[in-house]
Amino acid sequence: MSAINVYAIRAIYRFEMARTRRTLMQSIVSPVISTALYFVVFGAAIGGRIPEVEGVSYGAFIVPGLVMLSLLTQSISNASFGIYFPKFVGTIYELLSAPVSYFEIVLSYVGAAATKSVVLGLIILATAALLVPLKIEHPLWMILFLVLTSVTFSLIGFIIGIWADGFEKLQAIPLLIITPLTFLGGSFYSIDMLPPFWRTVSLFNPVVYLVSGFRWSFYGLADVSVGLSLAMTGVFLTVSLAVVAWIFRTGYRLKN
């Protein structure tokens, strides 16, 4: 018997990826369309009247933020739904009775959700490249932020999926917390454009660090230093991992 149940990881991962293929409209097409609409509205229509931001056209400036917006919401919704649905319909019994460790469960569910997010992020980038002049100064950093953010927010989604005991709760956190934080996190503007007070307030918004680091990898422009962005991303990842570990150690909302 192997130390790691590779077959189980593969089975769950494939199952989750198959779910994405079944729901292609919802998981890929709809976020791409809505992001394309942002490009048209903010980039083309309004963007033409907004001056360049530190030498970057407004349409191009908002690309990293928009990718982040989709990444955060889709990571959370994918991962939360992936684990919530088996709880809701009762098929979780099989997962709980299987010879899989918590680590394997998290790896496969979060891995699948993060994979989808990364793919989605790349598709949105490709779409953006068609509409605005895009340049990526630090492609490796870009990929690093893309992957770390996808993993972190898939973990957060996983936590929400376990915490939620109804569809309303499942929607509440993305809608009431993540979306506002993203919109106020510098997706559409540099926080340097804000009055000093609001700029300080913004620094308490975790999304600022994600967007800033991600944007830096494109244009070399950042609201905060890239090292700080990376460190903060690491902090979110660690906190999420700690919460997941606690959930499984206590059986919280999974086992009576």
Added chain:
Amino acid sequence: MQTVISVTNLSKTYASGLRALKNINLDIRRGEIFALLGPNGAGKTTLIGIICGIVNPSEGTIRVGGHDIIGDYRAARYMIGLVPQELTTDAFETVWNTVSFSRGLFGKPADPAHIEKVLRDLSLWARKDSKVMTLSGGMKRRLLIAKALSHEPRILFLDEPTAGVDVELRQDMWKLVRSLQASGVTIILTTHYIDEAEEMADRIGVISKGEIILVEEKAELMRKLGRKQLTLHLEKTLVRIPTGLSSYSLELKSGGTDLIYTYDEQVDRAGITALLRDLAAAGIHFKDLQTTQSSLEDIFVTLVSDRK
């Protein structure tokens, strides 16, 4: 016989304060069909849930094939297949995929030949590419069995397997259970249909209010607790039982035309002969007779109600 599951001093108290199981001790033997009988809410599903890893125990230890279900959960769970009571399935998956998924989840490499065999055995082969939501209730039940058998478990738990299943299918299912037993699989089932336990099980455990009140070989249980009744259809109506026969436990029924003698086969072996002789001496003649044996259902009702 070897013990394959050993439950020691198991108790479960839910967060709500409900004591679902109280100090359960139970050994399941390798290769047997064990029926767990009990009224609703007795703790059957909780007990199965704990052994399978779905519910956390509050106290006690469980070993499956010698492996502690917590310390060595992987080794324990590889051995187990579970068919839950509720028809919980992935509606959007195909039959083939969902059964293959289960095999992978339980740590086995893909084996299309085995999946095909399981699906054929359960008459699901023709529907292998159908989405699960298009299946009937009976087919979903079989699908859950197929999933549980996908990884070739050595122990199979069937929680109320025939609830909502038609008679023909039930027969097929029992045929399958018997062939599994023949291949060495240990089977633990819970059922409301006592006649099924009576028909299927080698041993029977009765659980009531979270306590195992009895574990017995079925044959032994029937022998010990089974009461027999002799009904004599009399030639002439009898108004009352003659005093000379008061040492027998006799009853008059059907307005005095039927005389019923209840006896314990074990104790009163010679009772019938003596009774018939005494009846003849008293001038009571009968035109027909029949004997009946109490079913497991009667035994069960007696056991559970005795403890109230």
